[in-house]
Amino acid sequence: MPAAHGAVAIDMMGSDRGPEEIFEGVCLALRQFPDLAPLILVGDGDLLTALLEKHRLEDNSRLSIFHTSQVIEMDDKPVQSLKQKKDASMIRAIELIQAGAASAVLSCGNTGSLMAGSTLKLRPIAGIERPALASIIPSSEGHFVLVDVGANPQSTPLHIAHNALLASVYAQKVLKIPSPRIGLLSIGTEEGKGNELIQKAHEKLKQLSSFIDYIGLIEGFHLFGSGVDVVLCDGFTGNILLKSLESMALYLRKFSRKEFSKNPLRLFGAFCARGAFEALSAKLNAEIYGGAPLLGLNGTVFKAHGSSRARAISHAIHMASDLSRMGLQDEEMALLQQTKSLLK
Amino acid sequence: MPAAHGAVAIDMMGSDRGPEEIFEGVCLALRQFPDLAPLILVGDGDLLTALLEKHRLEDNSRLSIFHTSQVIEMDDKPVQSLKQKKDASMIRAIELIQAGAASAVLSCGNTGSLMAGSTLKLRPIAGIERPALASIIPSSEGHFVLVDVGANPQSTPLHIAHNALLASVYAQKVLKIPSPRIGLLSIGTEEGKGNELIQKAHEKLKQLSSFIDYIGLIEGFHLFGSGVDVVLCDGFTGNILLKSLESMALYLRKFSRKEFSKNPLRLFGAFCARGAFEALSAKLNAEIYGGAPLLGLNGTVFKAHGSSRARAISHAIHMASDLSRMGLQDEEMALLQQTKSLLK
Numbered sequence: 312m313p314a315a316h317g318a319v320a321i322d323m324m325g326s327d328r329g330p331e332e333i334f335e336g337v338c339l340a341l342r343q344f345p346d347l348a349p350l351i352l353v354g355d356g357d358l359l360t361a362l363l364e365k366h367r368l369e370d371n372s373r374l375s376i377f378h379t380s381q382v383i384e385m386d387d388k389p390v391q392s393l394k395q396k397k398d399a400s401m402i403r404a405i406e407l408i409q410a411g412a413a414s415a416v417l418s419c420g421n422t423g424s425l426m427a428g429s430t431l432k433l434r435p436i437a438g439i440e441r442p443a444l445a446s447i448i449p450s451s452e453g454h455f456v457l458v459d460v461g462a463n464p465q466s467t468p469l470h471i472a473h474n475a476l477l478a479s480v481y482a483q484k485v486l487k488i489p490s491p492r493i494g495l496l497s498i499g500t501e502e503g504k505g506n507e508l509i510q511k512a513h514e515k516l517k518q519l520s521s522f523i524d525y526i527g528l529i530e531g532f533h534l535f536g537s538g539v540d541v542v543l544c545d546g547f548t549g550n551i552l553l554k555s556l557e558s559m560a561l562y563l564r565k566f567s568r569k570e571f572s573k574n575p576l577r578l579f580g581a582f583c584a585r586g587a588f589e590a591l592s593a594k595l596n597a598e599i600y601g602g603a604p605l606l607g608l609n610g611t612v613f614k615a616h617g618s619s620r621a622r623a624i625s626h627a628i629h630m631a632s633d634l635s636r637m638g639l640q641d642e643e644m645a646l647l648q649q650t651k652s653l654l655k
Numbered sequence: 656m657p658a659a660h661g662a663v664a665i666d667m668m669g670s671d672r673g674p675e676e677i678f679e680g681v682c683l684a685l686r687q688f689p690d691l692a693p694l695i696l697v698g699d700g701d702l703l704t705a706l707l708e709k710h711r712l713e714d715n716s717r718l719s720i721f722h723t724s725q726v727i728e729m730d731d732k733p734v735q736s737l738k739q740k741k742d743a744s745m746i747r748a749i750e751l752i753q754a755g756a757a758s759a760v761l762s763c764g765n766t767g768s769l770m771a772g773s774t775l776k777l778r779p780i781a782g783i784e785r786p787a788l789a790s791i792i793p794s795s796e797g798h799f800v801l802v803d804v805g806a807n808p809q810s811t812p813l814h815i816a817h818n819a820l821l822a823s824v825y826a827q828k829v830l831k832i833p834s835p836r837i838g839l840l841s842i843g844t845e846e847g848k849g850n851e852l853i854q855k856a857h858e859k860l861k862q863l864s865s866f867i868d869y870i871g872l873i874e875g876f877h878l879f880g881s882g883v884d885v886v887l888c889d890g891f892t893g894n895i896l897l898k899s900l901e902s903m904a905l906y907l908r909k910f911s912r913k914e915f916s917k918n919p920l921r922l923f924g925a926f927c928a929r930g931a932f933e934a935l936s937a938k939l940n941a942e943i944y945g946g947a948p949l950l951g952l953n954g955t956v957f958k959a960h961g962s963s964r965a966r967a968i969s970h971a972i973h974m975a976s977d978l979s980r981m982g983l984q985d986e987e988m989a990l991l992q993q994t995k996s997l998l999k
Contacts, residue, residue, distance in 0.1 A: 570931035
C-alpha cells in the first residue's frame with residue numbers, strides 16, 4: 312500500500328523535450344509550491360546529478376535521485392516495453408509506489424506503457440477492471456472532468472459505470488463539488504439515442520442514482536455550459552475529443568495573436584486590454600490542464616503531455632503531490648463496495 | 656432526376672425559433688445573393704402568405720408557396736414521423752425534388768427524419784448505402800470537411816470508405832481544393848492504433864490511394880493545423896465532436912466578451928482592436944458553418960441547425976442553391992463506379 316504522505320516519483324526521461332525540460336519543471340515547482348511532497352527523480356543518474364549541480368540543488372533535502380539505465384520511447388509497444396525494459400525510468404518510478412517509497416508517479420511518457428505498467432504493478436482497486444484517464448477542462452463557470460480520455464479505447468458499459476463512481480469522488484475532492492452532476496456523452500438526450508454501448512451504460516448509470524448525481528444523456532452542446540461536472544465517454548471518443556479541443560484552443564490563440572498584431576492600432580488596443588488577454592490565455596492554456604490522473608489504481612499515477620513545458624510539469628507535480636494526499640482510493644473503494652450488487 | 660438548375664425547397668416549419676426566423680433568413684438571402692435559385696417556401700399556406708404580405712414580397716417572382724398541413728417535431732421518431740405525417744413540410748419539400756420541381760431542400764428540422772425521409776424518397780446514389788452529413792469547419796489556413804457528423808452513428812468500414820469518396824468530391828467543389836488530403840480520425844497515428852472499425856476502414860482507404868489523397872490516420876491534434884482537408888470519422892464521434900467544438904467556440908465568445916468589458920480601459924482597447932474581434936467573430940461563428948449537406952443522395956439535401964438565426968439560414972439557402980448547381984452527384988457516381996471493384 313502507498314505511504315500516506317509519501318514522495319512523488321518523477322519519470323525524468325519520458326519527455327519529448329528531454330530531461331532538462333522536466334528538470335526546469337521540478338525547479339519551478341520547488342519555488343511555486345512550498346508544501347510539495349519530497350520528489351524522487353527517476354532516470355539516468357549521471358545526467359540528473361549534473362543537472363542538480365548545475366542548478367545548485369545537490370543539497371536540497373526534498374530531492375533525491377533514483378538511477379535507471381533504460382527509457383521507454385513514445386513508439387515502443389506497451390506490453391513489449393514492459394518485458395524488455397525492466398530498468399526503464401517509468402517502470403522503476405511505478406515500482407517505487409509498489410515498494411512504499413513513493414505514493415505518486417508523474418510521467419510524460421508513452422501513455423500505453425504507463426497504463427499497462429501501472430495496471431500490472433499497482434493493480435486496479437478492488438472492483439475495477441480498467442483504470443481511466445480523467446482530464447479537467449475549463450468551462451463557462453468552473454471546470455468539468457472528462458473521463459475517459461484514452462486509457463481504455465474499448466470501454467464496456469461496466470467500465471463507464473465504474474468511471475462514473477471514480478470520477479464522482481475525483482470531482483468532489485479536486486473540484487470541491489459536494490455532489491458532482493454526471494452526464495453521459497451521446498448524440499441526443501432522448502432515451503434510445505446513441506449506440507449500444509451508450510444505451511447499456513445509461514441503464515447501469517440510472518441504477519446508481521442513490522450514490523451519484525446522474526443527470527442522464529448529454530450532447531456535445533452541453534460541455535462548456537455550467538450544467539455538468541463530469542462528462543463520461545468511452546476512451547476512444549474522449550481521446551479524440553480532448554485532443555481536438557486542444558487543437559482548437561491552440562489554433563484560436565495563434566489566430567488571435569495574428570489578428571491583434573496586424574496594425575499599430577490593434578496592437579495598442581490589445582495593450583490596453585491586456586488583462587483580458589491574460590485571463591483568456593490562462594483559460595485557454597492547455598498546459599495547465601494538460602495532465603490527467605489514471606483513476607482506479609492502488610496509487611496515484613499522473614500522466615502529463617509528452618510535450619509539456621516546465622510550467623505544465625510544475626503544475627502536474629503539484630497535482631500529483633496533492634492527489635496522493637487526498638485519499639481518493641479509500642473513498643472510491645467504499646463507493647465501489649456499496650454499489651457492487653447493483654453493477655453485475 | 657432533379658432539375659439541373661431547379662429551385663430550393665425550404666422547410667419553413669422546422670425551426671426551433673419558428674417560421675418567422677426562417678422567413679427573415681429568406682429575406683436576407685434575397686438581398687445578399689442576387690444569383691439565388693427560385694425558392695419554394697413549404698409550410699402552412701396562410702401563415703406564409705401573411706409573412707409574404709407583411710414583408711411586401713407577395714409579388715416577388717423568385718418566391719412561391721407550397722402549402723402543407725403538418726409539421727415534424729424535434730422529438731418525433733424518424734420512421735414513425737414519415738408514416739404518420741405524410742403532409743409534413745419537410746416531407747413535401749423532399750417530394751418536390753422527387754417530382755423534379757426543386758433540386759435542393761433546406762431544413763432546420765429533425766435530423767433523423769430528414770435523413771430517413773430523404774434516403775427513402777430520393778434514394779442514395781448508385782453504390783452508396785447510407786448518406787453522410789459533411790460539415791465545413793474553419794482551420795488555421797482555410798477550412799476542413801468533417802464527415803460524418805451524425806447521419807450514421809453505426810458507420811461500417813465501407814461507409815467510411817464511401818464517405819471518403821463523397822467528401823473528396825465535395826471538398827474539390829466547395830473548398831476548391833484540387834486534391835483534398837483525407838485523414839481518418841483515430842487515437843494515434845501508428846498502424847494498429849484505434850478500434851476495429853478504424854483498422855478496417857484504414858485498410859479500405861489505403862486501397863483507394865490511386866483515386867483519393869489518403870494521408871492515413873490522424874489524431875485530434877491535427878484537426879486545426881493545415882495538414883488535412885477532409886477528416887473522416889464515424890457518425891457518433893463526429894456528432895459529439897462537432898457539437899463540442901461549437902460549445903467551446905460559444906463559451907469562448909461569451910468569456911471574451913465578459914473579460915473585455917470588465918473595465919473602461921479594456922473596453923477602450925477592445926474598441927481600438929475591433930477589427931481583430933470582427934475577424935475572430937467571423938471565424939468563430941458557428942452560424943455560418945452550422946449547416947451540412949447530406950452527401951450521397953440523388954438530390955441536394957441541406958441540414959441547418961434547429962436554432963439557426965436568419966443570418967445562418969441565409970447562408971444555408973445560398974449553400975443549398977450553389978450545391979444543387981455543382982453537379983456533385985455525377986462526379987460522385989463516376990468515382991464510385993471507378994472504385995467499385997476495390998470496395999468489396
